[in-house]
Amino acid sequence: MAGGAARGRRHSFGGSSSSAAGASGGGGDVFVRAGADNEVYVRADMIDLKTLDMQLERTRSQAWMEHQRSQRSASPLPEPLLLEWEIDLAKLDIQNQIAHGTFGVVYRGTYDGLDVAVKVLDWGHNGQESSAKHRAAFEKEVAVWQKLDHPNVTKFVGASMGTSQLKIPKKGGGRAVPKECCVVVVEFQHGGTLKTLLYNHRDKKLSYKKVVHLALDLARGLSYLHSKRIMHRDVKAENMLLDRKRTLKIADFGVARVEAPSCEVTGQTGTLGYMAPEVLQGKPYDHKCDVYSFGILLWETYCCAIAYPNYSLADISYHVVKLGIRPDIPRCCPRAMSDQGSRIRPVTGNRRPPVPVYRSGLAGYRSEPVEFKFEFKLPRSTGSDRYAGRLDRYTGRFGRYTGRFGW
Numbered sequence: 001m002a003g004g005a006a007r008g009r010r011h012s013f014g015g016s017s018s019s020a021a022g023a024s025g026g027g028g029d030v031f032v033r034a035g036a037d038n039e040v041y042v043r044a045d046m047i048d049l050k051t052l053d054m055q056l057e058r059t060r061s062q063a064w065m066e067h068q069r070s071q072r073s074a075s076p077l078p079e080p081l082l083l084e085w086e087i088d089l090a091k092l093d094i095q096n097q098i099a100h101g102t103f104g105v106v107y108r109g110t111y112d113g114l115d116v117a118v119k120v121l122d123w124g125h126n127g128q129e130s131s132a133k134h135r136a137a138f139e140k141e142v143a144v145w146q147k148l149d150h151p152n153v154t155k156f157v158g159a160s161m162g163t164s165q166l167k168i169p170k171k172g173g174g175r176a177v178p179k180e181c182c183v184v185v186v187e188f189q190h191g192g193t194l195k196t197l198l199y200n201h202r203d204k205k206l207s208y209k210k211v212v213h214l215a216l217d218l219a220r221g222l223s224y225l226h227s228k229r230i231m232h233r234d235v236k237a238e239n240m241l242l243d244r245k246r247t248l249k250i251a252d253f254g255v256a257r258v259e260a261p262s263c264e265v266t267g268q269t270g271t272l273g274y275m276a277p278e279v280l281q282g283k284p285y286d287h288k289c290d291v292y293s294f295g296i297l298l299w300e301t302y303c304c305a306i307a308y309p310n311y312s313l314a315d316i317s318y319h320v321v322k323l324g325i326r327p328d329i330p331r332c333c334p335r336a337m338s339d340q341g342s343r344i345r346p347v348t349g350n351r352r353p354p355v356p357v358y359r360s361g362l363a364g365y366r367s368e369p370v371e372f373k374f375e376f377k378l379p380r381s382t383g384s385d386r387y388a389g390r391l392d393r394y395t396g397r398f399g400r401y402t403g404r405f406g407w
């Protein structure tokens with residue numbers, strides 16, 4: 001009460017205390033009574049302003065905390081914190097189904113207004129152990145993909161590690177939506193897969209210029225991945241998507257691995273025809289296995305055909321590993337792409353002349369290990385030396401594949 005009075009009348013004190021009468025205490029008293037109504041005043045010279053300010057501050061902060069607490073209890077549950085890559089399901093609109101993958105369904109949709117492909121993963125009901133394994137693989141895929149940013153790599157938008165709140169329209173048909181599903185959202189690519197493009201050109205082949213553009217896109221994308229120490233391990237036509245301008249984008253990091261420095265991995269991962277001999281044999285391998293697959297895919301892109309159609313694992317292993325057979329390069333292939341004569345050298349140490357393997361065809365294939373360099377120049381007709389220059393630069397990085405690659 002006294003404090004309140006003190007605050008309320010502080011300004012009126014002025015020099016009035018000297019005229020105050022009827023002091024209630026000795027010279028040290030703070031309070032004085034004055035006037036007929038015995039009003040209580042405070043002696044200005046005795047007020048400890050510092051303590052008063054501290055008290056005031058304490059009261060104010062208590063009131064503020066009280067206010068915050070009441071606000072919190074009035075509002076609904078706090079928003080859960082989203083991880084860096086976690087999608088906000090409220091912004092996801094799933095539309096029609098576009099494909100069935102091995103472990104789920106791919107839908108088209110939008111995320112926050114962006115055209116996206118939504119991969120809803122379903123690992124079946126093969127027991128908790130298998131599901132945990134797949135989940136761990138999925139987490140790895142997300143961890144690899146979310147950090148990537150390159151024009152030739154499909155852009156990762158986000159993921160959800162397990163949700164029961166997906167709204168999937170029934171009309172698409174297909175499998176029932178699993179109760180708890182993991183979801184990957186990536187930028188939608190409007191041009192379909194490279195596999196479809198090659199199939200559509202099985203009769204009328206792609207122009208050479210287009211082949212080189214696609215090869216460059218793939219080379220740049222792979223080179224970027226390798227610079228981040230990532231092996232894709234499943235380079236194949238199905239996993240290459242095209243945008244509206246037919247720029248190639250590497251997709252599907254399901255089996256991609258981050259390569260530990262100076263470390264090789266084992267395990268047969270990939271797709272038969274694209275697997276490097278060392279992978280087929282179950283030997284240790286590193287990022288060079290992608291270079292081998294790149295070569296096979298380059299051949300497929302040029303020929304608009306499948307490298308080893310209808311081969312079983314046993315057939316491919318026998319032909320590729322034991323006989324050292326590789327796809328035959330057509331004679332019509334421009335020398336700039338096919339003639340690796342000056343680039344293929346035995347790495348056995350003896351300086352024999354370069355081996356123009358492709359000319360002799362499969363019958364004359366030399367099986368000694370060769371150093372293969374993807375180095376081709378555009379012919380003048382394409383009117384662009386720029387690409388040749390870039391490709392040369394890229395070649396430097398890719399030029400160390402020393403498997404049995406005998407074009």
Ligand SMILES: Nc1ncnc2c1ncn2[C@@H]1O[C@H](COP(=O)(O)OP(=O)(O)OP(=O)(O)O)[C@@H](O)[C@H]1O
Binds near residue numbers: 189241
């Ligand atoms: N970003 C995308 N834009 C457009 N279509 C896509 C996209 N991602 C995937 N698809 C389509 O979905 C198909 C399957 O996708 P994806 O290969 O990622 O699934 P998957 O389950 O990993 O399949 P698999 O393991 O059999 O290779 C692709 O072939 C393509 O047609």
